[in-house]
Amino acid sequence: MDERLLDKKIEKVLREQSLPDHSDSWAEETLQLMIEPLGSIGTAADLGGQQAGSDLGRRQTGSDLQDPFDGQAGSIGTAADLHNTVVNRSKITKTIMRGTLTVAASLIIGIGGLMIGAKFNPSLAENMMKWPLVGQWVEYLVGKPGLKSAIEHDRYQPINAAIKIDNTEITLNGVVADQQTLAVYYSITGDHAEEFVELSLEIPDFKAAIGIEFSGMGEEVRLSEIRAYGHEIPTQFTLAFTMDNKVFRFPVSLDASLSRESxxxxxxxxxxxxxxxxxxxxxxxxxxxxxxxxxxxxxxxxxxxxxxxxxxxxxxxxxxxxxxxxxxxxxxxxxxxxxxxxxxxxxxxxxxxxxxxxxxxxxAWQSNVLSTVYFDVSSETIHSELPNQSEIIVYKGREVSALSDMSGKESEKPWITYEFLRPGMFDENPDYGGHEYGALRMEPDPSESSMGMWQTEEGAAFNIGVPETSEVDRIYLSLFVPMVDExxxxxxxxxxx
Amino acid sequence: MGWLKTDTPSQRGVSESNEVLKASLTVFVKTHDVMIRKLSYKLTAEVEASKDLYQQTFLKAMERLILPEHLALLSPSGISEEKAAANWLYTICLNLYRDQYAKEKRWLNVVEPQYAEDSAQALKIEFAADPDPEPLEVLMREEERAVIESALCQLSDHYRIPLIMYYFLECDLKKISEVLELEISTVKSRLFRGREKLRKNLAAQEFSTANPIKVSGREV
The missing domain is CATH 2.60.40 (Immunoglobulin-like)
Structure with missing residues (x-):
């Protein structure tokens, strides 16, 4: 069928609307509800009949209408009282169907640490030693206005210490810190210079969680941001770099005057x-x-x-x-x-x-009303009971592949990757820029899994990987409900x- | 405070002004009665829910109408004020629907099949141009209308409300963006995607007409 013709038909239905059955009396009933707070002077039908002879066709003035509420039996008194009465009358009882929701184990899927991965030319890296050079380091600081501002205000603390083990040398160039964040600038030369290095804070009795965001890997200088949650970073600690089973430990002493203002x-x-x-x-x-x-x-x-x-x-x-x-x-x-x-x-x-x-x-919030999508690994079948057609999950086939870490090292076990699409998700909110709209659990729960999510032209894509050797029978997908209406x-x- | 001041006028004055207020409300309701009945029915697609929405709309409106600053809405003095009052009432109705009914509907919808999009087929229906159609044609048109209405019901409110505002209420993009608190570009996108989805839904319904599907609890 011609799309234009179909569009016309759709438009026609959209533009027209029949009246609901037996709705002729609605106005009368509603008027009774509205007029009740004003007192019992006549019925709505009576009032309707007065229309022709009244002055309703023009705007009333103060002399036309003077205090319609005083002196009535059971009167409301003031305009404010009347307003309150009307407001109370029209309060709507909110009944959102939540009673049937139950708790389901879930794990948030997120893209996780954002890796900018900006490459820097050596001259920029060299210039870094001559702080402040914020203007020349803008690409390093994209998405980090806080760090940029701190550097602009001379909060960079140079350290310039180097440790060499075998043929690998790590230089801790400097840090910018506040109570719970440590931005670390460092460089690696010699063997393994291109490899990924693991950073850790060694602080006695430090039990808080730490999130490390690897922000940039240039030819000479890298930036990692360490965020401590639930615990303050002390002014003295050891910063450890682990690479190829070697640990490079740097004692760090922060200048409190540069890092403790808040x-x-x-x-x-x-x-x-x-x-x-x-x-x-x-x-x-x-x-x-x-x-x-x-x-x-x-x-x-x-x-x-x-x-x-x-x-x-x-x-x-x-x-x-x-x-x-x-x-x-x-x-x-x-x-x-x-x-x-x-x-x-x-x-x-x-x-x-x-x-x-x-x-x-x-x-977004999670409800088990939507937690009804599951995927049988053995039969590769999706079972879906999603209530809204815009929330379809489509299985796009599987892929067996090697999984590599950030330095490019491949894991020994191959992984099976299942890919799902949720076409309606970004349609619901084309401007959405967040990540956390999905959750999953697996049966039996595997010790390892990988998850990812990204946006495609077709919608949101979920990538769920499990080791080939794992015995996962079923994968459950729980979808978060975005609050776009609120x-x-x-x-x-x-x-x- | 003008007409709502708390001075004590004569009993006769009170009675008269009270009657005028009630009469004004009556005229207001009767003026907008048909359109709000249609709009609430268009939004909820259910008679009981639309009646509830209809009543809540006027009761909510009354909270404002009794205030002197909204006198122009209660008794508009010209076409532009009448139109403004109508738009204001539509906005109340839409917001109430979005706040209350849409949330409930989200859980009540039962829409199948899930994968019908893959089997998209064009809807084989035509609107006859004949102004005096045969009874069979009338029946077919009604059937077509029902199919399109049900496809509209299946549409997520993110798309359905802008479509209703644009086509049924004839709001412009700016007005829709203001009421729904969306960027104009988003409104455009939703209108476009809404029409697109509607076409797909229609194709899906045609695909499944051999096996009646459940839409909002009714068999179509």
Whole structure:
């Protein structure tokens, strides 16, 4: 059929609408409800009949209408009283079907640490030793306004120490730090100069989780950002680089005056996430490099999980989003639904009013109503009971491949990769830029798995890999429901110091 | 406060002005009755739900109408004010639907089949140009309409509401973007994708007409 003709037919149906059956009396019934608070003077039908003879066709003036409410039996009294009465009458009882939701184990799929992977030319690397050179390092600092600002304000602390083991030499060029973030600039020469190196902080009794973001690998200089969650980085610690079973340990002593300044804010009310729960903000701390928010999530009954898109906003409406992988706290804290978010904004950038808000476009909740997609590995069959056609999951075939780490080393076991597409997901919200819209569990739970998610022209693609040797029978996919319909307003936060 | 001031006028004055207020509300409801009935039915596709939405719309409107600053909405003095009042009421209706009914509907929809898109076939229906069609043609048209309506019902509200606003309420892109709090480009995208999805849904329904499908609890 001609598409244009079909379009015309669709348009015709869209433009027209029949009246619902037996709806002729609705106006009368509704008028009764509306007029009831005003007192019992005549019926709506009576009033309808007065229309012709009244002055309704023109705008009333103060002399036309003077205090219609005083002196009535059971009168409402003031305009405000009447307004309240009407408002109460029209309150809608919200009945969102959540009662049947149950808890399902899930693991958040995320793209994880963002790897910029910018390459630098040697002259830039050389120039790095002559701080401040922020202007020439913009590509290194893309997406890191907090770090950029810290460097601009001379918070870079040069170290320039080198350790050589066998034929590999690692130089710790310098760091920029605040209470919970450590940006490490280093370089590797000799053998394994191109390989991936593992960074770790060696701090006694340091039990907090650490997230390491590898930001750039140039020919000489690399940048990694270490984010500590739930614990402050001390001014003295050992920074260890592990490569090829060799450990390069650098004692580091931070200049507290360059790394301990921060601004605290407070919010004395929880952030309401529509009907899905609340986020109780416990602490907002903006340091030299990053802003950190500690919060307790209080989901509403029946809501399994919430992935929060939190942002800070200045008075100009410019938003800075907190990392989407905010849940890197210790296991115990996760169980208690506490969260810690970090965003790259420096205290130097704060000016004027600040607001905090939850972006419905980046916030999603999980419900087992949607957790009904599962994939049988043996028969390669998808079982789907998704209620909305726009949430179809399509299986795109499997691939057996080797999996390599960041340095290019391949694992010994081949992996089977299953790819799923969810065509409707980005259609629902074409502007969506977040990651956390999927979850999965496997039966039996394998010790290893890999997950990824990206956007294609066809929709969102999930890539789930398991080792060929694993005995996974079934993969469950749980889909997060985006809150694109909700209106969540930001709230102003107050500076404490 | 003008007409809502708390001075104590004569009993007669009270009675008269109260009657005028009630009469104004009556005219207001009767003026917009048909369109709000249609709109609420278009949005909910269910008689009971549309009645509820209809009543909530007017009750919600009354919260504002009784305030003096909204007098122009209650008793518009010209065509432009009448149009503004109608638009304002449509917005209330749409927002109520989005706030309440759409959430419930999200869970109540039962739409199958999941993979019908792969078997997309054109809908073999034609609208006759004959102004005085035969009874059989009328029947076929009604059937076509029902198929298209059901396809519209299956559409996610992200697409359906902009389509209804654009075609049924004849809102322009700016108005849609304001009411739905979307960028104009997003509105355009949703209108385009909505029409596209509607076409696909129709093709899918044609594919499955041999096996009646469930849409919003009714067999089509």
């Amino acid at each position: 601004v605290q804010y407070e919010l004395n009310q929880p952030l309401v996430i529509a009907d899905y729960g609340m986020l109780d903000i416990e602490e907002i701390n903006v340091g030299v490099i990053n802003a950190s928010v500690k919060a307790r999530l209080l989901p509403a009954e029946g809501v399994k999980d919430l992935n929060i898109g939190l942002y800070l906003m200045d008075q100009n409406g410019d938003k800075i989003y907190f990392d989407s992988m905010g849940r890197l706290n210790s296991e115990a804290e996760v169980e208690a639904q506490t969260m810690e978010f970090k965003a790259s904004i420096s205290r130097f950038e704060l000016d004027g009013k600040m607001f905090i808000g939850i972006d419905p476009q980046r916030t 209106v969540l307003k930001p709230v102003e936060i107050k500076k404490l110091n």
